[in-house]
Amino acid sequence: MAGTAGSARSGISLAEPRDFLALLKPRVMSLVVLTAITGLMMAPGSIDASLAVVAVLSIALGAGASGALNMWYDADIDAIMTRTAGRPVPAGRIEPRTALAFGLALSGLSVMVLGLAANWFSAALLAFTIFFYAVVYTMGLKRSTPQNIVIGGAAGAFPPMIGWAVVTGGVSLESAILFLIIFLWTPPHFWALSLFKMKDYGRAGIPMLPNVAGEAATRFQILLYSLILVPVGAAPFALGFAGPVYGVASIGLGAYFLWLAFATYRMPDADPKMLPAKKLFGFSILYLFALFVILLGEAIVARAGLL
Template sequence: MAQPRDFLALLKPRVMSLVVLTAIAGLVVSPGHMSPTLAFFSILAIAIGAGAAGSLNMWYDADIDGVMTRTAKRPVPSGRVDPETALSFGIGLSILGVSLLGLAANWLAAGLLAFTIFFYAVVYTMGLKRWTPQNIVIGGAAGAFPPMIGWAAATGGISIESVTLFLIIFLWTPPHFWALALFKLRDYDNAGVPMLPNVAGERATRIQIFAYSLILAPIGVAPFLLGFAGPVYGVASVLLGANFVRHAYRTLKMPDGDPKMIPAKKLFGFSILYLFGLFAILLGEGLVTHLLSAFGG
């Protein structure tokens, strides 16, 4: 019988935590104004939507999750939650999250959330993931929408600033997941998922990882250059970006067939710190600005 922790696992809480962080950052640094209550319910709705997408992903991917060591213990492939329950849970949460965001904020933000769920569950999970080695490049857009949704919730619109936040996550996703795919290559091969290392080889993957890191690093600094992030973010984004490139370069120089894949593992770990650090600092600066503005008023 399914336990509450199994339904929590369906929500992909680690992924959800990053979604929530980036959505809050988008909401806080935007020029819009929301009451704390409406802001809370807006973020809650985005979190529910992220959980819905995770549940739908686990429902559809149960067959390949069961043959991969990283995912075999998930609730559906392990038999703790039956597929129909995961599907119903995901659909119900999707309706709840989108409706709540529309009522708490606006229907543009709700529409973006609905599109994000659809893109992740249908376009990426049901289509791209099993069809093309560029799956994570295109599918990564789903994970890049949360700060844009947060911005739209507060302002009712989309701007160059929110697009910039989208681009940071969009460009971060391929090197992040390809680093994982390098040292989990056998898992993806057994599951028949055409991740880039399985199709194009390790060398081509490492080259693309490095190329993306060279594009990502300056885009990561863009919020400071565009004036909606402060000097702390500016310095941190330069340092974090330089370290991302350093790890990507070491991965590039990694010997073919390296059994330990230490540089790739370090890049994967650092990539999480990179994205978390950027958006945590962005959020912190935004909160300080709001507090100073309130105190000054």
């Protein structure tokens, strides 16, 4: 790694296309794209297919820009954590100033294209999302408060609202519910991860909840947020803007989410394996993806006139 970093400092670029792709955080981007498309397809009103594609690509680029700016700013702590040490900037394959320029360029491009192609309200919402993630969360909250994930989770929850705004030019109760599902999902998802990555976060000096308040308090907060999340996850069906397939799935998946959250709550301190937390972290990803895939599927079927 030292040789790689030295090459970067000497001005020799070791970056490959996959390194710039990694800057975009493609796994996070995939969730952003899914939730944005879901909001777009569920929104009332029609939208041209080509416009929809341009809008989704703009939102994806905006998410990628946020990821690049995050990796630029967090290069110092990413180098300390085993989970992130291989990222392009701390590994020395991309210079920090290159990541910064890349992120800023994509930010401006994504917002401008979305505004010109769709409407400026959705573009402003995208710009605010990038700002919130890169500045409010990454630069402000992440290193200063154990509530970083709670407040910062809003950034990842905006994409379905942006997709909705692309079609309608505004937001609504339905899009707010989609926002809340992701917002409430974020704390139990990341706190489950932080339980078995405490040493990593501790070395990096990030005040994640287990490092500040302890494991027991974190497990209780995971259970508390899960108890709120699961009813909100079923709200689209209860409020009549999702179908019976979603209703059954949200209840079944939510019940298992709660079971894992309760198992995590009962997990003893300093559990060397932390299997319940690891299972909850893994299942939480499936839970969110499944809910939005089903919502998207029902929206597509409805738009096709099959419901």
